Amino acid sequence: MAADRRWKPVLLFFLLLLLFPAAGSLVRWSEGESMGLLDWFGVLAFPLLAWLWFRHFSVLGCREGCESPDRKRK
Numbered sequence: 001m002a003a004d005r006r007w008k009p010v011l012l013f014f015l016l017l018l019l020f021p022a023a024g025s026l027v028r029w030s031e032g033e034s035m036g037l038l039d040w041f042g043v044l045a046f047p048l049l050a051w052l053w054f055r056h057f058s059v060l061g062c063r064e065g066c067e068s069p070d071r072k073r074k
Contacts, residue, residue, distance in 0.1 A: 022046040
């Protein structure tokens with residue numbers, strides 16, 4: 001479990017490295033601009049990347065990392 005916590009910032013960096021350009025592609029798609037092949041990959045990958053961020057890195061999706069240390073899990 002400690003190894004997972006050590007790699008979490010690195011994984012977050014790479015996830016955001018992909019998520020931000022995908023979000024830009026999604027905005028271009030919603031505005032109706034013409035897009036290249038990489039932009040379409042960004043549009044298609046955005047739901048998966050957003051889900052990974054919400055599930056593993058967002059405050060809304062965190063589990064053991066968000067509890068205070070003095071609270072015991074039931």
